[in-house]
Amino acid sequence: MTVCLRFPEDYPKSTPILVELKSRAYSERLLTELTRLIDDHARDYLGKPHALLVVSFAQQYLSDNPLCVxxxxxxxxxxxxxxxxxxxxxxxxxxxxxxxxxxxxxxxxxxxxxxxxxxxxxxxxxxxxxxxxxxxxxxxxxxxxxxxxxxxxxxxxxxxxxxxxxxxxxxxxxxxxxxxxxxxxxxxxxxxxxxxxxxxxxxxxxxxxxxxxxxxxxxxxxxxxxxxxxxxxxxxxxxxxxxxxxxxxxxxxxxxxxxxxxxxxxxxxxxxxxxxxxxxxxxxxxxxxxxxxxxxxxxxxxxxxxxxxxxxxxxxxxxxxxxxxxxxxxxxxxxxxx
Structure with missing residues (x-):
């Protein structure tokens, strides 16, 4: 899975990081749901740098749920x-x-x-x-x-x-x-x-x-x-x-x-x-x-x-x-x- 991060101008003060997921192995349904979970997770750290936290969250989710594929x-x-x-x-x-x-x-x-x-x-x-x-x-x-x-x-x-x-x-x-x-x-x-x-x-x-x-x-x-x-x-x-x-x-x-x-x-x-x-x-x-x-x-x-x-x-x-x-x-x- 590829995680694409986009940094808005007012990141991380008022706008969370923007996340886009791409994959040939995982279904679109999973990518959509995981993107939603990542966005919710990023909002919890609004005002603080959270790029690495977002990537770590995605990696941990796939590790805990290997049957997602x-x-x-x-x-x-x-x-x-x-x-x-x-x-x-x-x-x-x-x-x-x-x-x-x-x-x-x-x-x-x-x-x-x-x-x-x-x-x-x-x-x-x-x-x-x-x-x-x-x-x-x-x-x-x-x-x-x-x-x-x-x-x-x-x-x-x-x-x-x-x-x-x-x-x-x-x-x-x-x-x-x-x-x-x-x-x-x-x-x-x-x-x-x-x-x-x-x-x-x-x-x-x-x-x-x-x-x-x-x-x-x-x-x-x-x-x-x-x-x-x-x-x-x-x-x-x-x-x-x-x-x-x-x-x-x-x-x-x-x-x-x-x-x-x-x-x-x-x-x-x-x-x-x-x-x-x-x-x-x-x-x-x-x-x-x-x-x-x-x-x-x-x-x-x-x-x-x-x-x-x-x-x-x-x-x-x-x-x-x-x-x-x-x-x-x-x-x-x-x-x-x-």
């Missing part, structure tokens, strides 16, 4: 969190409203998000570095009662979103690389965690059309080979493992591979960019969300990709042929014995 992001997150989600599955006597929380830790220079969806929670702490926004926030302390596959996704994708805010893509021209500017990363990464956690408990398996997560987190399937185990694919949709395996193993087997049968595009596909416009982090995310609304009613139709269960068309056809051959052999044996 994230003021706009924090305010927007609080607005997003105020959207109350009704959860009828909660037991009698509990509040039917599930609201996420945002806790500020000025001493630790960090922001803690507790995102909630149904009875599921995801807790993460974003530590704001001194060089923010040139350096992205550090996300740590993650805790959740969601299935491990979804927790890994939240942890990895939120860190990747934060990284993309400060590191340019590899495939940029020299001119584009020269014009690259780091963007604020806290709102983008925490907004992603908030929205994803809110949606998980209502997402439905595209095959059986039942919710993928049980109402009670204690009933989450932990056995990796069980049919009710949760699997997430490249397009963003979440399946029951048994449903996904059966869908992939049965014909038809199109030449390019099977497509996701979900009735609409997922808002958090792995192919999606979360950067939007780099003009500002909050505005960029809002613009990106608005541009994706037209996909809400479109059939997904993205090729299924998964490291465990998606195989080539030839392999799928061969396995199906072997399965049918074994079935015919069993039927012949049964007919012979009868």
């Amino acid at each position: 994230c003021l706009d992001e924090i305010k927007q997150l609080r607005v997003d969190i105020k959207t109350r989600v009704v959860c009828p599955e909660l037991a009698d006597g509990e509040s039917p409203h599930v609201e996420s929380q945002l806790k500020l830790r000025q001493k630790n220079n960090s922001v803690e998000l507790i995102a909630r969806g149904g009875k599921y929670t995801y807790r993460v702490t974003a530590v704001v570095p001194d060089s923010y926004p040139v350096q992205c926030v550090e996300l740590k302390g993650q805790e959740s009662n969601l299935p491990a596959v979804l927790v890994r996704y939240l942890n990895g994708q939120s860190r990747e979103i934060a990284r993309q805010c400060v590191e340019p893509p590899h495939r940029l021209s020299k001119d584009e690389l020269a014009n690259f500017r780091p963007a604020k990363s806290m709102y983008r990464s925490l907004k992603f965690c908030l929205e994803a956690t809110r949606d998980f408990h209502v997402e439905r398996c595209p095959i059986c059309d039942s919710t993928v997560l049980p109402n009670n987190p204690a009933d989450v399937e932990l056995e990796e080979n069980a049919d009710s185990y949760i699997e997430r694919v490249y397009c963003g949709h979440v399946f029951h493992q048994g449903c996904l395996k059966q869908y992939l193993a049965e014909p038809p087997f199109p030449r390019g591979g099977k497509l996701c049968p979900a009735k609409r595009r997922h808002p958090r596909s792995d192919a999606q960019t979360y950067m939007g416009s780099r003009a500002g982090s909050v505005q960029g995310v809002a613009a990106s969300a608005a541009s994706s609304k037209h996909l809400d009613n479109a059939v997904c139709g993205i090729k299924l990709a998964h490291d465990r269960w998606v195989v080539s068309v030839k392999t799928a056809e061969a396995r199906w042929a072997q399965k049918q051959a074994r079935q015919r052999e069993l039927e012949e044996v049964v007919d012979f014995l009868q």
Whole structure:
């Protein structure tokens, strides 16, 4: 932050020093409010030299409130969190409203998000570095009662979103690389965690059309080979493992591979960019969300990709042929014995 001081002719006898604040990192809202506080502080020392006192006050204020650099992001997150989600599955006597929380830790220079969806929670702490926004926030302390596959996704994708805010893509021209500017990363990464956690408990398996997560987190399937185990694919949709395996193993087997049968595009596909416009982090995310609304009613139709269960068309056809051959052999044996 740059502090510009102007000395009136009758300073300091009857007119306090004039202060102007400039910054690329701090928001205009903060600069306006801090300027007002400095002016009030300067009036207390009218009649005495107070230039150094004014500068010291500004420095101390920023030191005591290090999260000022994230003021706009924090305010927007609080607005997003105020959207109350009704959860009828909660037991009698509990509040039917599930609201996420945002806790500020000025001493630790960090922001803690507790995102909630149904009875599921995801807790993460974003530590704001001194060089923010040139350096992205550090996300740590993650805790959740969601299935491990979804927790890994939240942890990895939120860190990747934060990284993309400060590191340019590899495939940029020299001119584009020269014009690259780091963007604020806290709102983008925490907004992603908030929205994803809110949606998980209502997402439905595209095959059986039942919710993928049980109402009670204690009933989450932990056995990796069980049919009710949760699997997430490249397009963003979440399946029951048994449903996904059966869908992939049965014909038809199109030449390019099977497509996701979900009735609409997922808002958090792995192919999606979360950067939007780099003009500002909050505005960029809002613009990106608005541009994706037209996909809400479109059939997904993205090729299924998964490291465990998606195989080539030839392999799928061969396995199906072997399965049918074994079935015919069993039927012949049964007919012979009868």
